[in-house]
Amino acid sequence: MKVREIFDNVYEIDTGDGVRRIGTKSLVPSKRVYGERVVKIEGVEYRIWNPNKSKLAAAILKGLKVMPIKRGSKVLYLGASAGTTPSHVADIVEYAPVYSVEFSPRIMREFLEVCKDRKNLIPILGDANLPNTYSNIVEMVDVIYEDVAQVNQAEILIKNAKWFLKEGGYGIIAIKARSIDVVKDPKEIFKEQREILTEGGFKIVDEVDIEPFERDHVLMVGIWQP
Amino acid sequence: MYYLIFTSYGAFLLDYNGDLSLENIKYYKIFPEEDIPKIMYDLRRGNLQIVDKLKEEWNLKDGEKVIVEYLEEEPTTPGKFVRENVYTLGKRYGVFNSYEEFIEKTNLWTTELTKLLMKEASERKDKLIIQTVSALDDLDETLNLFSERLREWYSLYFPEMDKIIKKHELYAKLVSQFLKRENYTRTKLKEFLPSKTAKILSKAAKSSMGAELSERDLSIIKEFADQIISLYNLRDKLVKYLEELMEETAPNLTKLAGPSLGARLISLTGGLERLSKLPASTIQVIGAEKALFAHLRLGADPPKHGVIFQHPLIQSSPWWIRGKVARALACKLAVGVRADVFGNYIADELLEALNKRVEEIKRKYPEPRKKTSKKRKEKKEKGKKKKKEDKKKKKKGKKSKKGKKVIGKTSSKW
Numbered sequence: 001m002k003v004r005e006i007f008d009n010v011y012e013i014d015t016g017d018g019v020r021r022i023g024t025k026s027l028v029p030s031k032r033v034y035g036e037r038v039v040k041i042e043g044v045e046y047r048i049w050n051p052n053k054s055k056l057a058a059a060i061l062k063g064l065k066v067m068p069i070k071r072g073s074k075v076l077y078l079g080a081s082a083g084t085t086p087s088h089v090a091d092i093v094e095y096a097p098v099y100s101v102e103f104s105p106r107i108m109r110e111f112l113e114v115c116k117d118r119k120n121l122i123p124i125l126g127d128a129n130l131p132n133t134y135s136n137i138v139e140m141v142d143v144i145y146e147d148v149a150q151v152n153q154a155e156i157l158i159k160n161a162k163w164f165l166k167e168g169g170y171g172i173i174a175i176k177a178r179s180i181d182v183v184k185d186p187k188e189i190f191k192e193q194r195e196i197l198t199e200g201g202f203k204i205v206d207e208v209d210i211e212p213f214e215r216d217h218v219l220m221v222g223i224w225q226p
Numbered sequence: 227m228y229y230l231i232f233t234s235y236g237a238f239l240l241d242y243n244g245d246l247s248l249e250n251i252k253y254y255k256i257f258p259e260e261d262i263p264k265i266m267y268d269l270r271r272g273n274l275q276i277v278d279k280l281k282e283e284w285n286l287k288d289g290e291k292v293i294v295e296y297l298e299e300e301p302t303t304p305g306k307f308v309r310e311n312v313y314t315l316g317k318r319y320g321v322f323n324s325y326e327e328f329i330e331k332t333n334l335w336t337t338e339l340t341k342l343l344m345k346e347a348s349e350r351k352d353k354l355i356i357q358t359v360s361a362l363d364d365l366d367e368t369l370n371l372f373s374e375r376l377r378e379w380y381s382l383y384f385p386e387m388d389k390i391i392k393k394h395e396l397y398a399k400l401v402s403q404f405l406k407r408e409n410y411t412r413t414k415l416k417e418f419l420p421s422k423t424a425k426i427l428s429k430a431a432k433s434s435m436g437a438e439l440s441e442r443d444l445s446i447i448k449e450f451a452d453q454i455i456s457l458y459n460l461r462d463k464l465v466k467y468l469e470e471l472m473e474e475t476a477p478n479l480t481k482l483a484g485p486s487l488g489a490r491l492i493s494l495t496g497g498l499e500r501l502s503k504l505p506a507s508t509i510q511v512i513g514a515e516k517a518l519f520a521h522l523r524l525g526a527d528p529p530k531h532g533v534i535f536q537h538p539l540i541q542s543s544p545w546w547i548r549g550k551v552a553r554a555l556a557c558k559l560a561v562g563v564r565a566d567v568f569g570n571y572i573a574d575e576l577l578e579a580l581n582k583r584v585e586e587i588k589r590k591y592p593e594p595r596k597k598t599s600k601k602r603k604e605k606k607e608k609g610k611k612k613k614k615e616d617k618k619k620k621k622k623g624k625k626s627k628k629g630k631k632v633i634g635k636t637s638s639k640w
């Protein structure tokens with residue numbers, strides 16, 4: 001087995017079967033979060049990052065060029081769900097907080113279990129439309145990652161950036177065409193979202209289509225220059 | 227201008243008119259650590275006593291204008307300044323010694339806050355479920371009452387239809403759609419009815435013994451029927467809404483028991499949390515409290531099942547194993563409900579195990595067990611007594627709670 005760092009604290013792992021895999025160093029060795037595979041290489045445990053379950057992993061495998069989440073990045077994560085992607089993000093930043101907002105109390109219950117092990121995951125039960133309601137918890141951050149699958153998600157990112165994103169910080173957003181408009185051409189939708197983000201203060205610096213892992217999905221990365 | 231900025235561990239009042247530095251911090255308050263989750267909770271719930279307390283503590287005059295950023299739609303510059311320095315400030319005032327400690331404490335406080343918010347949210351959901359269940363009960367009672375009235379009323383004009391169309395909803399629809407007897411033609415009726423019934427009804431319409439009524443008389447009856455139909459539509463909406471509520475609140479229970487039975491269990495116990503604390507043996511008899519008391523006081527047979535008797539697995543089993551099936555179901559329900567409270571989804575495995583268990587019971591007891599004739603007779607006697615007792619009780623119950631009897635009637639689903 002071979003391992004190679006492709007981004008800061010993100011690793012390409014060659015298990016010898018010809019499949020391209022990535023992973024993160026597990027912050028909490030011998031614990032799995034979502035049934036992912038773990039491998040040990042030279043005494044270090046890596047969690048294989050499943051692109052079918054995480055859009056960020058899919059984007060990295062599909063050739064993401066700008067990866068703003070690094071060791072030490074403070075992150076605001078909108079739409080944490082049960083913690084699949086947040087757990088890897090927490091692995092990457094290591095000793096920095098990942099403020100994780102999730103809307104649904106039921107899903108939050110599962111996410112709390114993940115936060116028990118990864119202390120740098122900060123659970124916030126809240127609505128990403130209302131950043132003021134968690135403004136007493138979240139500090140200024142380097143990156144906002146958003147995956148809420150809502151119609152107004154570009155606006156939500158901008159709103160949160162105004163409250164919490166350092167100037168020159170990054171916004172990452174997973175856009176699912178179908179959750180914005182079922183009938184419209186996805187290309188059209190992505191163009192619209194790009195315009196909203198640009199007008200709101202983001203300079204888009206990367207965009208990856210994550211087929212075949214998810215259909216009609218892109219991940220956009222922008223720099224906050226209000 | 228003063229700005230009041232909250233962090234998790236404290237509050238800061240900044241005097242800001244242009245530039246910012248730590249010198250702008252006019253007052254600060256570091257909260258006792260054990261109070262932090264509750265303070266954050268109060269803020270989230272819009273309970274702002276703390277703001278007044280701080281103003282008093284800091285001797286701010288009433289006329290002094292203070293912007294509380296937490297309540298603003300847009301962020302403020304002093305707020306961002308504090309958010310830049312959350313760790314530095316905390317360290318300066320002795321809340322943390324290291325960044326790691328900052329992270330760990332924040333995790334602890336927000337976890338506690340989240341638990342408080344979740345508890346409240348789940349109680350709110352329970353209340354919504356309970357109200358919806360009651361609204362459906364009321365609606366069923368009303369629908370039965372109105373439907374009976376419609377039948378009597380319209381029977382003045384077309385008495386034969388009462389016997390032919392048993393389902394209330396269909397009856398109301400037909401009245402609304404056709405109204406006059408001459409409209410009940412076979413071809414048109416076929417859209418609503420199986421052809422045999424269509425034939426019978428159209429024939430009955432032609433030779434009806436009902437009295438003639440005027441346009442005006444009939445139009446009021448139609449109006450009444452239309453209202454009944456719209457109540458049925460409302461009922462469908464409530465059922466759908468309840469399904470969504472249940473799916474979100476208790477997916478395991480919903481999968482195992484179905485949304486309406488699951489909701490009924492929650493409403494009878496007063497909440498999901500309470501339901502989750504009951505042993506399976508109690509879940510088995512929820513809704514059969516009368517029989518249970520008869521058992522305890524009068525030594526009648528213990529009830530084998532309460533509302534869970536409605537479950538298709540029990541309904542489809544032969545009578546002699548229903549008690550056993552009910553117990554198996556109650557066991558899985560108890561496990562499922564606990565998983566719901568905890569936030570795990572395990573219903574698929576539970577359902578599989580349950581189905582297996584039921585198959586096993588069916589195999590093991592292919593026919594009723596023959597007891598020695600004497601014992602059986604004794605039992606029968608006892609059973610009869612119990613039934614009488616129950617009937618008496620039921621009658622009493624009916625008077626005080628009119629709705630109860632009606633429930634089963636309107637609703638196949640309910």
Ligand SMILES: C[S@@+](CC[C@H](N)C(=O)[O-])C[C@H]1O[C@@H](n2cnc3c(N)ncnc32)[C@H](O)[C@@H]1O
Nearest residue numbers: 079080081084085102103104127128129147148
């Ligand atoms: C597609 S899932 C996120 C999956 C997650 N990012 C991962 O990769 O593991 C979207 C989540 O966003 C949450 N969500 C939707 N609207 C939200 C809002 N306004 N505020 C916060 N969370 C929201 C949903 O409850 C859901 O859990």
